[in-house]
Structures are given as C-alpha cells and as structure tokens.
Amino acid sequence: MANHHAHAVLPDEPEKATLEGKNKVLGFWLFLGGETVLFGSLFATFIALRDQANGGPTSQALFDMNLVAVATLLLLTSSMTSVMATLALHKKDLKKIQLWLTITVILGLGFLALEIYEFVHYVNEGLKMSTSAFASAFYTLVGFHGAHVAFGICWITLLQLSATKKGLTVVTAPKFYLACLYWHFIDVVWVFIFTVVYLMGMIGGKVG
Amino acid sequence: MSAHASHAPNRSGLWDYLTTVDHKKIAILYLIAGGIFFLAGGLEALLIRLQLMYPEIEFVGAKTFNELITMHGTTMIFLAVMPIIFALMNAIVPLQIGARDVAFPFVNALGFWLFFFGGVLLNTSWFLGGAPDAGWTSYTTLALNQYSGRGVDFYVLGLQIAGLGTLIGGINFLVTIINMRAPGMTFMRMPMFTWASFITSGLILFAFPAITVGLVLLMFDRLFGGNFFNPDAGGNVVIWEHLFWIFGHPEVYILILPAFGIISEVVSTFSRKRLFGYSSMVFATALIGFLGFMVWAHHMFTTGLGAIANTLFGLATMLIAVPTGIKIFNWLLTMWGGQIRFPTANLFAVGFIPTFTIGGMTGVMLAVPPADYQYHDSYFVVAHFHYVIVGGLVFGLFSGLYYWWPKMFGKMLNETIGKWNFWTFFIGFHLTFFPQHFLGLMGMPRRVFTYLKDQNLDMGNFISTIGAFGMTIGTILFLINVVVAAKSSKRAPADPWDGRSLEWAIPSPPPEYNFVQTPLVRGLDALWVEKMAGNKGMTPAEPIGDIHMPSPSFLPFLMSLGLFVAGYGFIYHNYVVVVIGVLATFACMFTRSVKDDPGYHIHEDELEEKGVKA
Numbered sequence A: 001m002a003n004h005h006a007h008a009v010l011p012d013e014p015e016k017a018t019l020e021g022k023n024k025v026l027g028f029w030l031f032l033g034g035e036t037v038l039f040g041s042l043f044a045t046f047i048a049l050r051d052q053a054n055g056g057p058t059s060q061a062l063f064d065m066n067l068v069a070v071a072t073l074l075l076l077t078s079s080m081t082s083v084m085a086t087l088a089l090h091k092k093d094l095k096k097i098q099l100w101l102t103i104t105v106i107l108g109l110g111f112l113a114l115e116i117y118e119f120v121h122y123v124n125e126g127l128k129m130s131t132s133a134f135a136s137a138f139y140t141l142v143g144f145h146g147a148h149v150a151f152g153i154c155w156i157t158l159l160q161l162s163a164t165k166k167g168l169t170v171v172t173a174p175k176f177y178l179a180c181l182y183w184h185f186i187d188v189v190w191v192f193i194f195t196v197v198y199l200m201g202m203i204g205g206k207v208g
Numbered sequence B: 001m002s003a004h005a006s007h008a009p010n011r012s013g014l015w016d017y018l019t020t021v022d023h024k025k026i027a028i029l030y031l032i033a034g035g036i037f038f039l040a041g042g043l044e045a046l047l048i049r050l051q052l053m054y055p056e057i058e059f060v061g062a063k064t065f066n067e068l069i070t071m072h073g074t075t076m077i078f079l080a081v082m083p084i085i086f087a088l089m090n091a092i093v094p095l096q097i098g099a100r101d102v103a104f105p106f107v108n109a110l111g112f113w114l115f116f117f118g119g120v121l122l123n124t125s126w127f128l129g130g131a132p133d134a135g136w137t138s139y140t141t142l143a144l145n146q147y148s149g150r151g152v153d154f155y156v157l158g159l160q161i162a163g164l165g166t167l168i169g170g171i172n173f174l175v176t177i178i179n180m181r182a183p184g185m186t187f188m189r190m191p192m193f194t195w196a197s198f199i200t201s202g203l204i205l206f207a208f209p210a211i212t213v214g215l216v217l218l219m220f221d222r223l224f225g226g227n228f229f230n231p232d233a234g235g236n237v238v239i240w241e242h243l244f245w246i247f248g249h250p251e252v253y254i255l256i257l258p259a260f261g262i263i264s265e266v267v268s269t270f271s272r273k274r275l276f277g278y279s280s281m282v283f284a285t286a287l288i289g290f291l292g293f294m295v296w297a298h299h300m301f302t303t304g305l306g307a308i309a310n311t312l313f314g315l316a317t318m319l320i321a322v323p324t325g326i327k328i329f330n331w332l333l334t335m336w337g338g339q340i341r342f343p344t345a346n347l348f349a350v351g352f353i354p355t356f357t358i359g360g361m362t363g364v365m366l367a368v369p370p371a372d373y374q375y376h377d378s379y380f381v382v383a384h385f386h387y388v389i390v391g392g393l394v395f396g397l398f399s400g401l402y403y404w405w406p407k408m409f410g411k412m413l414n415e416t417i418g419k420w421n422f423w424t425f426f427i428g429f430h431l432t433f434f435p436q437h438f439l440g441l442m443g444m445p446r447r448v449f450t451y452l453k454d455q456n457l458d459m460g461n462f463i464s465t466i467g468a469f470g471m472t473i474g475t476i477l478f479l480i481n482v483v484v485a486a487k488s489s490k491r492a493p494a495d496p497w498d499g500r501s502l503e504w505a506i507p508s509p510p511p512e513y514n515f516v517q518t519p520l521v522r523g524l525d526a527l528w529v530e531k532m533a534g535n536k537g538m539t540p541a542e543p544i545g546d547i548h549m550p551s552p553s554f555l556p557f558l559m560s561l562g563l564f565v566a567g568y569g570f571i572y573h574n575y576v577v578v579v580i581g582v583l584a585t586f587a588c589m590f591t592r593s594v595k596d597d598p599g600y601h602i603h604e605d606e607l608e609e610k611g612v613k614a
Ligand code: HEM
Pocket: B137, B252, B253, B255, B256, B298, B299, B317, B318, B320, B321, B324, B359, B360, B361, B362, B363, B364, B365, B366, B367, B368, B372, B375, B376, B377, B381, B384, B385, B388, B389, B392, B393
C-alpha cells in the first residue's frame, strides 16, 4: 500500500490536499491557541513570583548570559532548519525533508542538553523546587518548555523513521507539516522565555 | 486495488461501545456516564440538604459535609452537566450541519474516555481514605497539605485527566463545524444549537488551559514541594484564584450557552415559527462568549483587588446582562403569535425563561462590588448560581433530552410521565432555592455544616430540604420514563415534532453514516425550507456512492487507562506506577501514529437497504 501511494503524483500543498489533512491543520492551529493560553498562564505566574527568592539564589545571581545565548542560538537555528523542511515539503522532496529535520533534531538535542546542564547546575547552587516561589515558577515554566522540546524531538524522529517506509504521501505530509508548525511554536515560546525570564531576570531589581 | 476493508468490522455489545468512534454512540456513552455522575452528585446534594434540614443536628457531621459540598459541586459541573452537554453536541451537531461524521472521530472517543477515567479516579477517593474537602474551587491555602488530606490529590489528578478530554473534545467540535458543513450551510444558516456549541467549544479551548496550569501548580505544591501558593516561601494564594476563575467564569458560559441553544431550537419548533432575531441571537451568543473572559474577577471582589479593579470588573459583568436580555426578548418574540404546543420539551423551555431571568437578576446584584461584600459567601450566592445552573442549564438539558430523545434512541419519551417530571422538578427546584435568597440575606454563610436554632433560619432551610425531595422525585420520574421508552415497541418517526433543522430529515436513530447523500442546504431552517417548497425531504448535493468510515479502535480506552493508572501513581507517590501508566499511554500514541487507519467503506448497495427506509 505504501508504495502504491508513494509513486502516485502528489498534489501541491500535499498537507492540505485531503479533508483529513485540512482538518488536522486547522485542529492543530486551534490546539496551539490553547497552548498559548497555557504558556500565558505560566508566564503570568512567573512574572508574579519572579522576585520571591525567599532568601535563596536570585535570578541575578544564577543566570549566565553565555549559556543562554548558545541555547537560544541552537533553538533559533533549528527553527530555520524546520522552515527549510517545510519548503522541501512543498517541493515534495522527501530526501531534503529528512535532511533538514535531522539537523533540526540534532540542534534540539543540543538545546535540551544545555538545559539539563543548566538545571543541574542551579540545583547545585542551591536552587531547588522547594527553595522559593521563584524557584518553583522558574522550573515549571522553563521545564514545561523543555518538556515540549523533548516531545517534539521524539515526535519528529518517529515521523522520520516511519516516513522511510511510507514515503511522502497525503497521509504523511500533514504530519510533517504539523511537526514543523509545532517546532516553530516552541521556538516562539522560547523567545518569550529568553526575554521575560533571562533578560529581565539578569537586569535585576524590581521592574516597576 | 485498494487496501481499504470493505466491511464494517463486526463488533457488538460492550466491545462495540469500548471501541466505537461513532459520534452518535459516543453521545450515548457521554449520556450514560454523565447521567450516573448526575445521580451521584444528586445523592450528595440530598445528603447536604438533610444535614441542613434542622438546626444543630449531626446527620453527617462537619468532615463529611465538607467532602459532600466539594464533591457535589465538582461532580455536577465537571462530570455531570458538561458530559451531558457533550452528549447532546455529539448526537446533534454533526446532523444539524449535514455532516457524515466529526472531524476527528478517534480524538472524540479519546475525549470521552479521558473524561470518564478522570471522573472515576476522582470518585474513588470516597473509598480510598476520603474525598476532597476544600470546596469545588479548592482555594489555596486550604487546599494545600497542611489543611487538607489526600482527597485534594484526587481532585487535582481527576480533574486534570477529565479536563484534557474536554479540551480535545472542544477542538474536535470547532474543526467539525468549520470544515464539515454541508454545501450551502453557511455560518449564518447554522441552527442556534450548533452556533452555541461552536462558541462553547471556543470558550473551552481558551478557558481550560488556565485550569490545567492551575492544577499543575497545585499538584507541584502538594506533591513536589513547590511554593506557588505557600506565602511562607514567597508564594501567592491569589494566583490560584485568578487561574481558577479565568477558567471558572468562562466555564459558566460554557455551560449555559448550549442551554440557550437548546431553548432557541425548542421554542422555535414548538411555536412553528422561525427564531425571532436570528442574527442578533448569533451576535449575542458571540458577545456573551467574549465578555465571559473579561469578568472573572467578580468572584474575587473581596480578595482586595482595590476599588478601581472592582469597579471595572463589576461594570464589565453587568454588560453581560445586555446580550442575555436580547436573547430573552427574542425567545418571547418567537413565541408571540406562534402556534404554540406544550409537550414536555417546551414546558422545560418555557419554564427556563423566567427562572433563568431571576438568576440573571441576582447575578447583576452580585456584580455590584460594595453589595457583594455583603452577599459574598452567603446563601444568596448559592441561590444565584443554582438559579442559573439548575433553573437554566438543567432545565435546558431536560428540554433537549425530551426534544432529541427520539432522534438519539428511536423511541419517544412518554408525555404523561414527562409532565409529572416537569412539574415535580420545577416546583421542587423553586422550593429548594427560592428561600435560599432570603437565608443568604439574613446572613446564613455557605459551606457551613450547621446553624443555630431560632435565628430565623429554621423555616427556610426546612422548606429548602423538602424542595430537594421534589427534584429527586422529578429525576426518578425521568429515569422511569427512560425505562418505559426503552421497553415500548413503538418506534419514533424521523420527524416527530414537525422539525425545522436537518437532523429531522434522516431516520431516528440515524444510520452510522448519518446522511445517505450529503444534503444541499438552501436556507436557514434547512428542512423547513424544503417543506415549504413542497419537497418530501432534502435535495441531495451529491450522487449516491460508497461511504468511507473510520475504523473502531480500542486505543482511546487504553490511552486513558494509562493516565488513570499514572494518576494513582502520583497520588500515592509511587513513581514506578507513574512510569508504567505514562509509558502505556505513549505506547498507544506511538501505535496510533505509525499505523495509518485506512477505515472501511459502506457500499452503495448496502446503503439502499439500511438508509432509505423508516
Ligand atoms: C447576567 C449574568 C450573570 C451575572 C451578572 C453573574 C454574576 C455573578 C457574581 C458577581 C458572582 C460572585 C458572587 C460572589 O461569590 O460573591 C457569581 C457567582 C456565581 N455564578 Fe454568576 N452571574 C451570571 C450568570 C451566571 C451563569 C449563567 C452561571 C452558570 C451557568 C453562573 C454561575 C455562577 C456560579 C457557579 C457562581 C458561584 C461560584 C462560587 O463561588 O462557587 N452565573 N455570579
């Protein structure tokens, strides 16, 4: 069955060629709307609690610009490579899709490794979940994002593996498209985390 | 040539329902599960009222009382009325828009099983060391470990799992309504119930993530030593209140809008008139949905937000009365000059209108911040929200059930029992909750398990408890009616009420593919348009052909079971169990994503046999 589909001529915008595909794309956008509220709530909580260090380490004492800059660079680059994958999707070029997604996943793994290193480091510095309200809010917001990255990595890898067998079809195309959309979303969230958590946290002092 | 199976997999009985992805069967599952939880919540309510029947008695005692009020509120909102709304949405919305199916049948089934297992998890707390007792709003710090037992962990995890189910269910309906409408079914030709379901689903999408976050934070505080709500470590309890009500206020509109939708359908059908002011109804529904997000802090006037915030939130709240008023006048004007009939469905609809109006009026009274300082946490609030939720929503649901029962089950509910059901429930309801306004004004606080003698509270409470028995009788009559209908051999016709919208154009109950041929919609009240044009049924928009159906799947059940198991792992701090449960869920997700579902076809020749008769 797989071959049968793979050799058929793929329509343009294969991700939206079928009603199932259209439904998936729309449903996923809506899902991202919900995710926005989710992260919005976490951000609001973090902003309310960011100065409540309770005698434990503060963000000014902990954060290290270099580490965060490298992490950001990795993730933003991976966003670009995922765009390249989407472009390749529209050219119906499975090889290119696989290539760009592999790079995306590697960059994502690098980001995740840095984040794990960062968390371990902070715990050693005395910032545990139970240290302060700031700690709880920090680990929850950044950790939630990290969990999204980890999920994205698993998802894309799985897609890549199953596509080696199934090829690029009107069934697999929407999946690729959505995975890239998801990855983008995570990157956008990171831009906010970078600004609200790290930049504002390093400037120090109460804002307002 | 094609790998598609050409036959419906043969499944029957329980196995059929455990694996179904048919929205009409999922509707029945929602109805049964929601109905059972409704009975549980009702029993809890009866026990609450018995404890309050006389002053200073020890019928259930303070501890159980706290558990009862918490579980009553939580069960009714999340596990009873929401699922019954979902039951009606599942049964009717795809039919009203002329769709063969919903957008995501698999996700739809998953949504049901998540709700179901979340609800079961929450309710097992009764047998596992005590139910949650911090109120249905679980305000922190009361809901933190120092002040409450393990029950609140059940609340947190049960609601989290059930909430995920609701969220994906909402997305399914949004996409279904946007993408799956029959040709000609423009947005401004959609029946009001579909419109209401659409806006409600939108509210679900934006409201539920807020409580998801709230529950996660509460879980971290309770299980992993987090400090979000612990003031000693810099936490802030008002964050919980904000997150809860940013969800909680839209939630009350998630509940009431579908009831508005039902009332619009019923009133118009039984007045034999098109709905008065259809476009203003659509506009009012959308506006209520939008304003619903602007007013959450009216639950928090007494937390000390300050005069300016209180004023703004008070004003925004009162604004909601405007679109609500538009709706009420439109219903009245629909009836005006109509050929009105009063079967039970319409009795409930007509009973709804004044009752809900009283609830709306007390709502506006509560929206005045300085006055709210007096009413807050008194029985006045209890009276208000029961007028809107029971007198509004539950009346609406009864109306919808009497109206659509024939469509869903192919049997008519008995009208004589129905009228008894209405009158006992209606009178019982007002007896129960009308006196509570006065009890509240006289200072009776809510959530307190007893009261002193001779404070002028005795009589009101006594009457209130008697009323609760009236509602109980009404509910039992409904159950009897269901049994009588199931036993009767008379089959319901396709269109028992001389209906106006598309669901009445197909047999009762509908075949699994809904419409043999997708209908062509030529106006508002699509079926009525054809009737007026002298046509027997809908004009088809396509030739008869094979119909593609999704295959049933056991995965939604297993996925939800995995999270259910993981939930216990969290509650008992047993992380091996958590890992097993979560891995099981992920394994199902994995299976689902690598194994494509080719579905099966129902062939043309089979269609003739099944569809066209009846
Ligand atoms: C014109 C419409 C409405 C207005 C102005 C309004 C206003 C209010 C206000 C100000 C409160 C807070 C009272 C307090 O705790 O001091 C309240 C409570 C409540 N309202 Fe409404 N309301 C309206 C409609 C509704 C509807 C349609 C529902 C449900 C279907 C509803 C359900 C509730 C519930 C459940 C509570 C109590 C929550 C709790 O504390 O446990 N209301 N309402």
